[in-house]
Structure formats: structure tokens, C-alpha cells
Amino acid sequence: QVQLLESGGGLVQAGGSRRLSCAASGRTFGSYGMAWFRQAPGKEREFVAGISWGGSTTNYGDSVKGRFTISSDSAKDTVFLQMNSLKPEDTAVYYCAARTGLRVYSPGSYEYWGQGTQVTVSS
Numbered sequence: 577q578v579q580l581l582e583s584g585g586g587l588v589q590a591g592g593s594r595r596l597s598c599a600a601s602g603r604t605f606g607s608y609g610m611a612w613f614r615q616a617p618g619k620e621r622e623f624v625a626g627i628s629w630g631g632s633t634t635n636y637g638d639s640v641k642g643r644f645t646i647s648s649d650s651a652k653d654t655v656f657l658q659m660n661s662l663k664p665e666d667t668a669v670y671y672c673a674a675r676t677g678l679r680v681y682s683p684g685s686y687e688y689w690g691q692g693t694q695v696t697v698s699s
Contacts, residue, residue, distance in 0.1 A: 578602040578674045578688040585670060585693030588662055592697075596657040598672030598690060604629070607674040610655040611635075612646065613683060614668035614695075623681045624670070625657060635680050640666075662697045669694050 584596040598610065611626035625646035626635040634646055645658040655672060669692040677685030 578604055578607060580672045580674060580688055580690035582670065582672045582690040582693040585695045587696045587698060590662060590664055590697055590699050592662050593658070593660045594662065594695060595659070596670055596672075596693060596695070598655045598657075600653040600655070600672075600674065604653050604674065607676050607688070608678075609633070609675050609680075610648065611673050611675060611680070611686065612655075612657045613671045613673060613686075614666075615671070615692075616665075616668040619668075621671070621683050622668075623683075626675070626680050627655060637681075659695070662695075664697045664699045667695060667697050 579601045581599045588594050609628040612624040613621050615621040623637045627646045643661045648655045671692045672690040673686035674688040676687040679685040
């Protein structure tokens with residue numbers, strides 16, 4: 577079992593920045609890596625960014641490339657999402673997830689999920 581706890585969500589103005597954190601505990605060595613997804617009301621869950629344990633490989637969704645950066649602190653089993661140049665369309669619940677499957681961009685590859693943290697970007 578892997579437990580994930582997100583923090584850092586809140587209200588931010590358009591153009592601003594926010595950093596999300598995800599603390600992982602439990603059998604994290606059984607996962608290939610971590611990722612952030614987001615889900616806005618009425619929309620499907622969307623891949624935001626992913627990182628392999630050790631940070632050697634990162635992946636980003638097209639809508640956040642150049643604005644968001646994923647990083648990790650392996651010693652603390654913590655993953656971060658630095659979000660810059662935020663837009664109102666970035667408003668969503670952001671979820672941290674641990675990947676046990678091979679498809680990085682697919683929610684189905686992620687067995688463990690956090691409870692989510694709300695990010696609201698005001699215009």
C-alpha cells in the first residue's frame with residue numbers, strides 16, 4: 577500500500593504561481609514513479625506531469641508545458657509541482673498518484689491516489 581497526501585492548493589490570481597506537494601509513504605519502491613493529474617468540473621481527469629523515482633525522466637501534458645515543473649525529493653519521498661503563469665483554465669482539483677503500470681499518461685496505470693487539493697485561479 578502507498579499513501580499519498582497532497583498540500584499547497586488554494587486561490588491564486590491569474591499569472592501567479594503556486595507549488596503543490598505530495599508526500600508518499602508506505603511501499604513506494606513498488607511504483608515506477610509519480611504524477612499529477614487534475615480534474616475540472618464536468619471534465620475528464622487530465623495528465624499534468626509525471627516523474628520517475630530518482631527524477632531521471634519527466635513528462636508533461638501539452639497544456640502545461642513551459643509553465644509547470646515537476647520535481648522530487650527521493651530522500652523524503654515527496655513530489656512537487658511548481659505551477660507558474662497560472663491561467664483560469666488551470667482551475668481544478670489536483671491529484672497526486674503513484675504509477676504501477678507502464679503507460680505514463682493513462683490514469684489506469686496509477687494504482688494509488690491522494691485525496692486531491694483544489695487550485696482555483698481567478699481572472
